[in-house]
Amino acid sequence: MHELSIAVSMIDQILEESETRGGLDVEVVHLKLGTFSGVDKDALLFSYELACEGTRLQGSRLEIETIPLVIYCDACQKNRIPPSVYQLSCPECGTPGQTIVSGREIEVASLEVAA
Amino acid sequence: MNTRMVEVRARVMKQNDLLARALRERFRGEGTCVIGLVSSPGSGKTAFLEKLLSELARDSRVAALVGDLATENDAARLQRATPNVRQITTGTICHLDAQMVEKALESWRLDRIDFLFIENVGNLVCPSSYDLGEELRFVLLSATEGEDKPLKYPTIFNSSDVAIITKMDLAEAAEFDLPAARRNIESVRPGMKVFEVSAKTGLGMPAVFDFLHAQLASSRQVRVAAAQ
Numbered sequence: 505m506h507e508l509s510i511a512v513s514m515i516d517q518i519l520e521e522s523e524t525r526g527g528l529d530v531e532v533v534h535l536k537l538g539t540f541s542g543v544d545k546d547a548l549l550f551s552y553e554l555a556c557e558g559t560r561l562q563g564s565r566l567e568i569e570t571i572p573l574v575i576y577c578d579a580c581q582k583n584r585i586p587p588s589v590y591q592l593s594c595p596e597c598g599t600p601g602q603t604i605v606s607g608r609e610i611e612v613a614s615l616e617v618a619a
Numbered sequence: 620m621n622t623r624m625v626e627v628r629a630r631v632m633k634q635n636d637l638l639a640r641a642l643r644e645r646f647r648g649e650g651t652c653v654i655g656l657v658s659s660p661g662s663g664k665t666a667f668l669e670k671l672l673s674e675l676a677r678d679s680r681v682a683a684l685v686g687d688l689a690t691e692n693d694a695a696r697l698q699r700a701t702p703n704v705r706q707i708t709t710g711t712i713c714h715l716d717a718q719m720v721e722k723a724l725e726s727w728r729l730d731r732i733d734f735l736f737i738e739n740v741g742n743l744v745c746p747s748s749y750d751l752g753e754e755l756r757f758v759l760l761s762a763t764e765g766e767d768k769p770l771k772y773p774t775i776f777n778s779s780d781v782a783i784i785t786k787m788d789l790a791e792a793a794e795f796d797l798p799a800a801r802r803n804i805e806s807v808r809p810g811m812k813v814f815e816v817s818a819k820t821g822l823g824m825p826a827v828f829d830f831l832h833a834q835l836a837s838s839r840q841v842r843v844a845a846a847q
Contacts, residue, residue: 506713506745506749509714509716510748521625521627521629535631589773590769590770590807591807592773592808592809600805600810609630610630611628611630612627612628612629614628616622616625617625619621619622
């Protein structure tokens with residue numbers, strides 16, 4: 505389980521962000537998490553709470569937006585959502601997709617802070 | 620209580636990715652071909668690496684970093700092929716990251732190394748999120764593990780460049796379905812290069828050696844072209 509390492513990196517980053525903005529009271533952290541990121545959503549939620557303890561983020565909530573896997577189909581020349589994460593082909597024409605457009609994200613999108 | 624939104628848009632892996640990029644540039648600059656190896660525990664990474672090191676050492680300068688949670692057994696085993704082996708023991712951490720690699724390289728003269736192999740901790744999940752700056756990542760799958768591993772761990776297979784099917788000498792006994800394994804690899808990583816090998820008998824290994832020599836030559840060509 506590497507979600508704890510990810511949570512720690514994430515918290516460090518948010519604390520740094522908070523610092524540069526003169527100290528934020530973060531209530532909610534909005535994270536974009538791709539289904540092809542290799543990170544498990546529930547394990548990350550659990551790790552986040554654990555890793556927040558004793559930091560300025562203690563008591564904040566993590567909200568995860570799941571980003572689907574999207575590939576580019578060279579034949580259709582369009583972005584497509586493949587049938588599953590283990591079948592990277594175009595759902596329309598069946599052409600294998602070698603280009604991943606999105607789905608690998610582990611990205612802090614925004615913070616909801618006390619006004 | 621009122622709240623306001625602060626846009627951040629920060630990639631969580633940014634720090635690791637930046638360091639990995641710096642390592643990649645350093646490897647390229649020094650002319651070192653760096654290959655990462657990932658697989659589940661017991662798939663034969665160390666045996667495969669042992670063969671690679673001893674064969675490539677005939678005409679090239681080789682080195683390896685090996686990651687494990689504990690023990691230095693793998694490093695000791697690989698040192699029979701080359702003295703340039705360092706163990707990275709991660710303690711409880713289930714993957715290597717770019718910082719561990721950078722630290723382990725301390726005092727090594729990369730310009731005197733042609734091939735550097737980085738053997739990750741045996742794990743098909745966590746290493747996929749961490750770029751180590753390698754030029755290519757090999758994912759190993761043993762014939763005894765079953766042909767559906769790629770479908771179960773699509774992220775790591777997709778984040779790798781080459782698949783190595785190991786322990787092919789046991790394929791028949793294990794009733795390994797090779798065409799299905801190849802189909803499954805193709806399904807999660809279309810166009811992926813696949814080698815079938817047995818480190819024990821040497822089957823299929825020459826093709827891997829040739830591939831690595833060609834890789835080293837082509838990456839050095841790119842380097843020369845970039846310098847001009």
